[in-house]
Amino acid sequence: MAYKIKASDCTACGACEAECPNNAISFKKGTYVIDPATCTECKGQFANPQCASVCPADCCVPA
């Protein structure tokens, strides 16, 4: 289970990267991407996935 970023909607603001508790988000080729291997969907950490909660473009979604 992991989240992904819809690149077409991403504004590359980086808000998600700063909030991710697992350092699973990085900037690659003009957009942010989530490493599915390290993403936990914030389970056991927060009530909701942090990236999806902060994203202004609502583009962090279940993979």
Next chain:
Amino acid sequence: MGNVISLDSILGLGELKAPADAPAAAEATGCSSSSCGSSDGPADMDPAVWEKVKNHPCYSEEAHHYFARMHVAVAPACNIQCNYCNRKYDCSNESRPGVVSEKLTPDQAIRKIMAVSAEIPQLSVIGIAGPGDSLAAGGKNTFKTFEMLQKKAPDLKLCLSTNGLALPDHVDTIAQYNIDHVTITINMVDPEVGQHIYPWIFHDHKRWTGLDAAKILHERQMLGLEMLTSRGILVKVNSVMIPGINDEHLMDVNKAVKARGAFLHNIMPLISDPAHGTHFGLTGQRGPTAQELKVLQDQCEGGAKLMRHCRQCRADAVGLLGEDRGSEFTIDRIDAMEEVDYDREAARTYREHVEADRAERHASKAAAQADVAETVGTAVDPILIAVATKGGERINEHFGHAKEFQIYEVGPKGAKFVGHRRVDQYCEGGSGDEDALDTVLSAINDCTAVFVAKVGGCPSKKLQAAGIEPVDRFAFEYIEESALTYFKDYAERLGQGAVNARAGQDAVIRTGAFTAKRA
């Protein structure tokens, strides 16, 4: 040097005549001569505060005629959603907050600042205003940029703007980096009002909506404001005037922020256009007219001081407030430039000149004001005058070249800057001169006269037909003294029945002009 007033132009424009003894003391309440937006000098301000604001174009109305600012867009992330903002839309021809053409890393920002400071001696302030929130995402890029800048260019003032949500967490860091100007956007002091402006906020690892969101935001804003002012950091409060939602409420905001020590209150018109894709744009929420904005600002006089010279800049704006030279300093161009040493000899000379000019300017304005007070008395209502200027507080722009007109209110109590009206022609439907002239007429329709360095015969006739007197006899003179001289003459003509008072007119605020087609 482009359109910026150059050292040469300001030095070459002649010296002041007959300075009087001393600037008149400001009146006890409200704003008398030019004191709006804290444009007055040492006369009505703590010397330490005056020292901080005198060269800051956003904090001093007077300074905005002489000094330039630069925003570096290093903070793209935001932690709230506002109904007047949509970060997905970015047009390079568009001028409004939250919009940039290029996001910068802190390193790139420093290179850009070095390049701009070498080109523009008027540069006095570096601000971080987003395009998101400067303190979101931990404020990492913002503080990294300021840390480097402080070492490289200690003479530049640092400022930042924020929505206030994360502010209480960063006040110590702000103080540590000597950031002595902070702007907080506060659109409400009542969550009932706030819920119609903010659909959600992200706070304490959670997305909050509705009343809860507005309540948290409000509490954090007030706390942050108090923390800053108690440390002696100057705070400007920006408020977006949204007719039907927070317009009258902004008088309460004015009182609340004054009580907490805000230095300046800047009430700005909502920028709303369906093409921006904002909630307000899409739902047809309108912005205020020029007179609606002015009436509200006038009603707030006597409370927190008002700023009326805001141009609602982009988060990557460069230059004097009425202009944006950002496109001259793109990353590509800066990368192509040779690295320059930080040398601000020209800036120092420029500042010394402005400083030397200041006392004379204050005295000269006061003398002109005293003359009007004596000869005209208080029976004549104030009038509005539109001014074509390139800066330096002078009437030095051709009517047809003006991208904006500065608006002065002049009356028995003096002349003061009360706003500006954009008339630029980008992305407009029509391109003919007729359209251009109609645009200008509707933008300055509430003015009695328009001061210009020069104006053609045809527009001159049209202006007269519309009841606005074109005036070129004060070409290259100082604005306020000229306005007072004109008012004296106007009062006399009014007394003789030679002119009629121009009351009850309104004008259009053009904020959506930079929209439509993307290149």
